[in-house]
Amino acid sequence: MATKASSSSTPNSPSATPGSYGEGSIRVLKGLEPVKQRPGMYTRTDNPLHTIQEVIDNAADEALAGFGKRIDLIQHSDGSISIADDGRGIPFGLHPEEGVPVVEIVFTRLHAGGKFDKGSGGAYSFSGGLHGVGVSVTNALAKRLEVTVWRGGEVASLAFENGDVVEPVTTRKAERGDRKQGTTVRVWPDAKYFESAELPKNELVHLLRSKAVLMPGVIVTLTNEKTGDVQTWSYKGGLRDYLQQTLTADPLIPLFEGEQYAGRSETENFAEGEGAAWCVAFTEEGQTMRESYVNLIPTVAGGTHESGLKDGLFGAIKSFIELHSLLPKGVKLMPDDVFSRASFVLSAKVLDPQFQGQTKERLNSRDALRLVSTYVKPGLELWLNQHVEFGKKLAELVIKQAQTRQRASQKVEKRKGSGVAVLPGKLTDCESRDLLHNEVFLVEGDSAGGSAKMGRNKETQAVLPLRGKVLNTWEVERDRLFANNEIHDISVALGVDPHGKNDSPDLSGLRYGKICILSDADVDGSHIQVLLLTLFFRHFPKLIETGHIFVARPPLYRVDAPARGKKPAAKIYALDEGELSATLDKLRKEGAREGSWSISRFKGLGEMSAEQLWDTTLNPETRRLSPVTYGALDLGETEMAINKLMGKGEASSRRELMEIHGDSVEVDV
Numbered sequence: 001m002a003t004k005a006s007s008s009s010t011p012n013s014p015s016a017t018p019g020s021y022g023e024g025s026i027r028v029l030k031g032l033e034p035v036k037q038r039p040g041m042y043t044r045t046d047n048p049l050h051t052i053q054e055v056i057d058n059a060a061d062e063a064l065a066g067f068g069k070r071i072d073l074i075q076h077s078d079g080s081i082s083i084a085d086d087g088r089g090i091p092f093g094l095h096p097e098e099g100v101p102v103v104e105i106v107f108t109r110l111h112a113g114g115k116f117d118k119g120s121g122g123a124y125s126f127s128g129g130l131h132g133v134g135v136s137v138t139n140a141l142a143k144r145l146e147v148t149v150w151r152g153g154e155v156a157s158l159a160f161e162n163g164d165v166v167e168p169v170t171t172r173k174a175e176r177g178d179r180k181q182g183t184t185v186r187v188w189p190d191a192k193y194f195e196s197a198e199l200p201k202n203e204l205v206h207l208l209r210s211k212a213v214l215m216p217g218v219i220v221t222l223t224n225e226k227t228g229d230v231q232t233w234s235y236k237g238g239l240r241d242y243l244q245q246t247l248t249a250d251p252l253i254p255l256f257e258g259e260q261y262a263g264r265s266e267t268e269n270f271a272e273g274e275g276a277a278w279c280v281a282f283t284e285e286g287q288t289m290r291e292s293y294v295n296l297i298p299t300v301a302g303g304t305h306e307s308g309l310k311d312g313l314f315g316a317i318k319s320f321i322e323l324h325s326l327l328p329k330g331v332k333l334m335p336d337d338v339f340s341r342a343s344f345v346l347s348a349k350v351l352d353p354q355f356q357g358q359t360k361e362r363l364n365s366r367d368a369l370r371l372v373s374t375y376v377k378p379g380l381e382l383w384l385n386q387h388v389e390f391g392k393k394l395a396e397l398v399i400k401q402a403q404t405r406q407r408a409s410q411k412v413e414k415r416k417g418s419g420v421a422v423l424p425g426k427l428t429d430c431e432s433r434d435l436l437h438n439e440v441f442l443v444e445g446d447s448a449g450g451s452a453k454m455g456r457n458k459e460t461q462a463v464l465p466l467r468g469k470v471l472n473t474w475e476v477e478r479d480r481l482f483a484n485n486e487i488h489d490i491s492v493a494l495g496v497d498p499h500g501k502n503d504s505p506d507l508s509g510l511r512y513g514k515i516c517i518l519s520d521a522d523v524d525g526s527h528i529q530v531l532l533l534t535l536f537f538r539h540f541p542k543l544i545e546t547g548h549i550f551v552a553r554p555p556l557y558r559v560d561a562p563a564r565g566k567k568p569a570a571k572i573y574a575l576d577e578g579e580l581s582a583t584l585d586k587l588r589k590e591g592a593r594e595g596s597w598s599i600s601r602f603k604g605l606g607e608m609s610a611e612q613l614w615d616t617t618l619n620p621e622t623r624r625l626s627p628v629t630y631g632a633l634d635l636g637e638t639e640m641a642i643n644k645l646m647g648k649g650e651a652s653s654r655r656e657l658m659e660i661h662g663d664s665v666e667v668d669v
Contacts (some may be wrong), residue, residue, distance in 0.1 A: 031106065032140035035420040042137045045621045047196045047582055048189035049203055051141055054134035055083045055185045060211050060296045061603045062087025063218045068182070071211060076224045077328060079197070080144075081185040089151030089181045092169055099549075101169045103147060107160060110636065115120060118296070134184070139163050146565040150179040160576040162190070193601070208297065209233045213242040214296050214347050239279035239345045247343060248288045251281040256383060260375040262640040263347065270396060271566040276372045281346040282394055287339075290524050292346040294353050294363050301356070303350040303363030306623040308372025312340045315373070316380035323385070328399065330461065336438060337402040348372060366615075366622045367570075405434060424489035428453045440512040441552065441618070442466055444519040445527050447606030452518065455610030462512065464493050469524075470531045473538055474646035490535075498539040501635060505542050509527040516625060517550050518617065520604040521556040521575070531629065534646050549628040552593060554608070555616045558600045559583055564592045573616050575624065 036040050044050040052073075062068040068087035075081055091102040098105060139145045140163040153174050159167035174180075191197035205222065212220040212233035221232045235241050236582045242256050261275030292299045293308050299305070314335040321327050348368060356362040384391035423429065426449075430438055440462040443449045449465030456463060471484045478498050481490040491498060495509035517532050519525035529551060536549050542551050555573035557580045563569045567590055574580040580599070588599060600609060606617070617623050630638055644653045 008640035022174040029172045030667060032110070032136060034110070035137050035140035036163070036193075038534070039137075039141055043141070045194055047198060047200060048141070049192050049199050049207075051138040052083070053080055054138050054198065054208065055187065056211065057297060058135060059083055059087065060215070063215050064296055069217070070219050070221075071208070072221045072223070073208060075188075075199070075223045075225060078188075080186055080188045081199070082184055084182060084184040086179065086182040089149045089183050090147070092151065092154075092171065101156075101158070103156065104158060104165060104169060106145065107135055107145065108163065110136055110396055133566040138185075138187060141182060141190055141193045142187050143190045145187045148184045150174065177545065186260065195471075204582065205231070209242075210293065210298060210391060211296060212213065212290065213238060213345070214293055227509045230312045230597060239277060241345065243279045243281060243289065243345050244291045245538075247283070249281055249285045252341075253282055253387075253394055256282075256380055257381040258279045258376065260379070268482060269568065270367070270371055271568075274309075274349055274351055274371055275375055276305065276348040276374075276612050278344060278345060278376060280309075280313065280342050282397065283343060284341070285399060286341055286493050287343045289343040289345075292348070292354075292363075293346070293362075294348050294368075295349055296347075297353075297355075297360050299355075299361060299363050301362035303356070304365055304371050305350070305363050307617060308369040308374075309346050309376055311334050311342065311369060312373040312376030312382060313342060313622070314471060317379045317394060317398055319381055320384045321399070322390050324390035324392070324395070324529075326392065326395045326399065326405075330404065330445045331404050332432065333398065334405070334434070334459070334534070335439070337398050337405065341397055341401060346372070369621050381570040407485045421583075422492070424493055426465055426489070427493045428454075428463045429454075430460050431458060432460050434460075435510065438462070438512045438517055440464055441518045442490065442532060443605070444506050444525060445604070445606060448518070448520075448604065448608075451605060451608055451610050451613045455612075455614035456637050457560060462493075464489065466490075466528075469528055470535060472531055472646055473535045474642065475648055478539060487535065494540075494543075496543065498538060499542060500539075500663065503540045503542075507542060507546070510543075512550070513548065514550055514625075515543065516550045516552045518552040518554070518605065521554050521602065522604070522632065525604075530645070534642060536628070537642060544628055544630070547629070551626045551628060552617050553624040553626060554602070554605060554613075556580075556602060556611075558602065559587075560598045560600070561587055562592055564590045 003657075019596075039045050043054075046584060056071065058071065059071045062085055067088075068085045070084075070086050070321075072084045073081065074084075090106055093102060094100065095102050118385055139160050141159065141285075141581065143162070145160045146157070148155065149158070154171050155174050155178060156169055156171045157167075158169045166291050167505070187199060208220050208231075210224050212218060213235050215234055216238040217357055220233045223229070224440065240255060243255065253608065257277075257279040259275070259277035261271040261273055264272055270581065290306075292302060292309075294305060296304075305462040314333075317338050318333055320332070327333070348363075348371070349367055350363070350368055350371070353368070354365045355361055356364050384394070392521075396423075427440075430440075432438055437460045441456070443452050443463055443465070446465050446467065449463055452463045452465075466486050469487075470486050472483065473487065478500075481498055494515060495511040496507060497505060499505035515536075517529055519528040529614070533549075533551075536544055549621075553575060555575050558579075559572045559574065559580070561567075561570050561572055564587065572583050574583050584597070589596065605613065615622060644650050
């Protein structure tokens with residue numbers, strides 16, 4: 001960014017004015033300082049539970065790897081929490097490159113850990129840990145943290161305060177009565193980083209119990225020193241026992257459970273050991289429990305593994321209904337007709353999971369959808385055809401749900417006077433009339449529109465191609481809007497009339513729940529986005545306010561990656577230069593030879609095949625779709641900002657913006 005000096009003095013001189021910006025203004029945070037400065041980037045700050053969970057997850061990873069059989073948590077009277085496991089114990093010898101005890105590095109360095117080399121002879125094939133960040137965050141946000149390790153006939157201990165080592169590593173020979181192996185971590189969370197210093201009891205109990213559920217045979221205990229209460233969990237029956245105990249309604253048919261993991265012969269599709277275990281109950285009252293996990297990490301916000309379960313269940317039940325000709329005429333099934341009646345516990349094992357954020361509450365790995373669906377669908381399909389009476393009962397429930405949904409979604413189209421609005425001829429409409437699921441894509445150009453029409457889900461996705469760039473409507477009066485054919489077609493297709501920010505428009509004719517702007521991932525595409533967003537802000541503001549406007553984000557690059565280790569060859573899409581660079585770095589870390597990949601740059605959406613467009617931009621389970629909201633600015637400030645960009649009389653303001661921000665613009669040659 002270009003800046004101007006506010007005085008003749010140098011930026012770092014004592015006489016520099018307050019607020020001056022120079023070389024000395026840039027601060028470099030080292031060690032654990034980034035966590036202390038911005039804890040919300042690394043963990044939840046409502047309470048310390050997630051920092052404790054990081055330690056629990058490390059203990060669970062040892063059990064998942066087959067080296068531990070116990071996890072014991074104690075809530076001490078002084079407010080501290082200790083977590084003990086009987087795993088291999090964190091190594092405490094000197095790191096060969098850093099020259100510092102490994103256990104100290106684990107708790108004091110961000111991005112240091114033993115879970116990077118998955119599938120290539122590393123310490124962990126499957127784990128919830130990814131970034132080497134977890135317990136170093138726990139340490140950074142603690143007043144004190146103590147670690148004791150039993151390993152190789154020795155006992156090592158060290159302590160930290162405020163993230164810094166205060167008692168360096170000391171070792172002694174193990175004595176009679178000592179554990180053979182394992183790690184104990186005792187933490188005193190620092191209350192200043194959290195809204196509440198108390199651990200939520202119900203969440204803690206649920207977390208510990210779920211670890212026992214997902215690892216049959218592992219014993220998990222919770223001890224409260226103040227009350228003397230001790231709770232113990234161990235589930236030999238695994239997911240089935242857990243789901244049966246938790247259901248609040250009787251299942252319509254017997255529980256559907258299964259477990260399958262990729263073997264060596266399947267490594268072309270999935271890495272060896274990848275797969276899932278699941279247990280599903282269908283109830284007339286709808287779902288009462290939904291829990292999913294990835295490598296024992298609870299994914300409370302779901303993600304692509306849940307989408308895979310949804311896809312597999314729907315595919316199997318739809319296939320059964322079609323095979324037995326059970327579907328009444330005029331009824332169309334949707335995945336939610338099945339999924340809304342399903343309660344489940346799902347535990348997926350993914351070699352290199354990609355989570356949304358450090359708190360790992362949602363799985364984003366695209367391959368997980370295919371992984372879970374591939375194993376769930378054949379299993380349920382076989383079971384239903386072996387138990388036809390149960391299959392028909394389930395089919396009846398699903399069809400009844402579909403009929404109820406269709407009746408609720410049928411609306412009479414609004415008429416204008418005595419005439420009927422005729423939908424634009426170039427609109428390729430969807431078949432469903434369900435506002436909750438319907439989407440329309442406003443697509444740049446006929447070429448891209450053709451790919452979108454072929455690649456879309458014709459049940460719920462409509463396509464409206466736009467020719468050229470839409471009119472800048474910032475200063476166009478409302479009664480002149482329909483002189484422009486493109487804007488006329490948009491309004492008629494949406495079923496909503498133009499209106500102002502203080503109007504109360506009739507949205508009962510709205511035909512789509514999601515209105516998605518889909519343009520090329522280049523400068524021209526960005527310009528079209530701005531023109532359409534200007535149109536909606538100026539003349540359809542209620543659609544933004546009610547959350548109906550979205551921007552689809554197609555990738556700019558495709559990387560054809562070779563097979564590496566247990567990872568099969570794959571096509572990886574990158575949104576921009578930054579993601580491309582990160583993708584190539586990841587391939588190098590996974591062992592791909594430099595230059596063994598090929599990179600393609602999409603010049604426009606029209607270059608994508610229908611399948612590519614579906615995978616990257618149209619598929620609700622794998623696409624990136626950004627909702628349009630007003631953000632931090634109020635309406636008045638937003639209006640001023642857009643006026644500066646789009647107003648005809650604001651050329652000088654735009655010139656000033658370009659002078660200030662021109663240095664930050666990157667140009668592809």
